[in-house]
Amino acid sequence: MAAPTLDVVLTGLAHDEATGSLRVGKEGTVYFSRGRVSYVECTATPGVEGLLGASGRISVTGVRHTRQEAGPGGDGGALLVDRGVLSRGELEFCMLSATLDAAFFLLTSRTVRTRFRENGAHWLGIHWFFDVPGLLRECARRRARLERAWPSAELDARPVTPLRQIPGTRALLTPLQWELLLAADSAATPVELARRLGRPAYSTLLAVRELGAAGLVVTGETAALPKRTPKAPAPPPAPPLAPSGKPGAAGSGPPQVNGDATDVNLLLRLRDALEAL
Amino acid sequence: MIGIEDCLSEAMSIPGALGAILVDHTSGMAVAGKGIPDPGRAAAGLSEAYRATLDGIAMASEERGFRIEDVIVTTGSAYHLVRPMEMMFDGPLLLCVQLDVERSNLALARRRLRTITDELVAS
Numbered sequence: 001m002a003a004p005t006l007d008v009v010l011t012g013l014a015h016d017e018a019t020g021s022l023r024v025g026k027e028g029t030v031y032f033s034r035g036r037v038s039y040v041e042c043t044a045t046p047g048v049e050g051l052l053g054a055s056g057r058i059s060v061t062g063v064r065h066t067r068q069e070a071g072p073g074g075d076g077g078a079l080l081v082d083r084g085v086l087s088r089g090e091l092e093f094c095m096l097s098a099t100l101d102a103a104f105f106l107l108t109s110r111t112v113r114t115r116f117r118e119n120g121a122h123w124l125g126i127h128w129f130f131d132v133p134g135l136l137r138e139c140a141r142r143r144a145r146l147e148r149a150w151p152s153a154e155l156d157a158r159p160v161t162p163l164r165q166i167p168g169t170r171a172l173l174t175p176l177q178w179e180l181l182l183a184a185d186s187a188a189t190p191v192e193l194a195r196r197l198g199r200p201a202y203s204t205l206l207a208v209r210e211l212g213a214a215g216l217v218v219t220g221e222t223a224a225l226p227k228r229t230p231k232a233p234a235p236p237p238a239p240p241l242a243p244s245g246k247p248g249a250a251g252s253g254p255p256q257v258n259g260d261a262t263d264v265n266l267l268l269r270l271r272d273a274l275e276a277l
Numbered sequence: 278m279i280g281i282e283d284c285l286s287e288a289m290s291i292p293g294a295l296g297a298i299l300v301d302h303t304s305g306m307a308v309a310g311k312g313i314p315d316p317g318r319a320a321a322g323l324s325e326a327y328r329a330t331l332d333g334i335a336m337a338s339e340e341r342g343f344r345i346e347d348v349i350v351t352t353g354s355a356y357h358l359v360r361p362m363e364m365m366f367d368g369p370l371l372l373c374v375q376l377d378v379e380r381s382n383l384a385l386a387r388r389r390l391r392t393i394t395d396e397l398v399a400s
Contacts, residue, residue: 051365051366051367054366055365055366057365081278086365087278087397087398087399088278088279088280089278089279089280089281089284089396089397089398090364090365090397090398092280092281093281093308093364093370094364094365094366096308097301097366097367100304100306128281138306141306141317142304142306145304145305172332172335172336176303176367198366199366199367200303200366200367202304203303203304203367206303206304
């Protein structure tokens with residue numbers, strides 16, 4: 001018999017009014033309190049600890065100390081509020097935001113090996129609740145929102161690569177989009193950039209898709225073109241244009257251009273693609 | 278210092294308030310609402326309206342690095358007030374209040390809204 005999907009497991013626990021923590025493979029944990037979800041963690045998304053650390057309000061060590069002080073079953077969130085690290089409103093928003101972000105990614109994971117442990121609580125305590133149908137609905141709404149921004153998942157897992165020139169005469173950016181373009185190194189994917197910047201992964205995904213829709217990052221149309229490089233069956237004895245600098249970097253560098261007909265063709269297609277944006 | 282639920286109750290205590298809702302602008306999600314029949318729909322609409330205002334003002338204004346303090350839209354029977362709050366890692370979060378045009382005082386409502394948002398995000 002096939003294992004039940006995660007939303008079925010969550011719905012079951014809600015029905016049983018369970019209190020405890022549900023481990024979902026190695027990807028994350030869902031915390032329950034009387035059948036409602038109080039917090040979700042996912043390895044792919046920054047948790048409250050990561051968001052707080054990146055905000056500069058408290059150091060990573062500061063978070064660890066608070067966590068130890070709160071102890072099992074304690075209320076670390078209340079401790080942080082008492083110390084003036086953040087306000088109650090901010091704590092609630094931080095936890096609900098991290099929860100939705102983690103749930104969004106956890107619900108798409110293939111692993112459904114789950115293990116429930118009674119009475120396991122998160123060290124930050126309980127500061128916001130979601131009922132399971134509401135959480136599932138919100139995740140579905142967020143997926144639809146992504147599709148509206150740019151109806152393809154191709155940018156989600158690809159390194160974010162800004163175009164060297166903007167297609168129009170001006171570009172309007174949100175603060176997150178600006179940060180993303182500055183941090184993009186053509187190697188990090190949106191989710192990796194989210195962790196690096198301490199921003200919710202979903203917001204980052206959405207921002208990248210919007211950048212794709214605005215034609216400001218390399219998308220499938222443009223990126224698919226250089227793929228012709230592997231056609232060479234055997235490496236030539238001496239490359240016509242040896243890349244200077246790091247040896248062995250030839251495979252990962254930009255495609256070599258030597259002015260033959262295929263390159264001119266590529267440039268024409270690239271121009272057409274950019275004009276079509 | 279107040280939490281999300283208190284913030285909505287306070288907003289509803291503004292004279293003439295018909296409904297109040299907190300919207301996560303990035304995702305367009307209704308965080309919580311009071312007196313709003315369909316929070317999901319309202320959140321989507323308000324967050325689009327705010328985005329359009331931001332983009333429009335950005336093009337129209339010569340002011341560098343401006344911030345929107347609040348957006349006021351007057352319809353036949355209501356004032357719609359939207360006040361953005363910068364959150365530390367995401368956002369902004371929008372506090373939106375609908376007021377009865379006959380029973381409310383706009384200047385007072387704006388001040389109250391500012392006090393409420395300051396209390397929500399100030400530690």
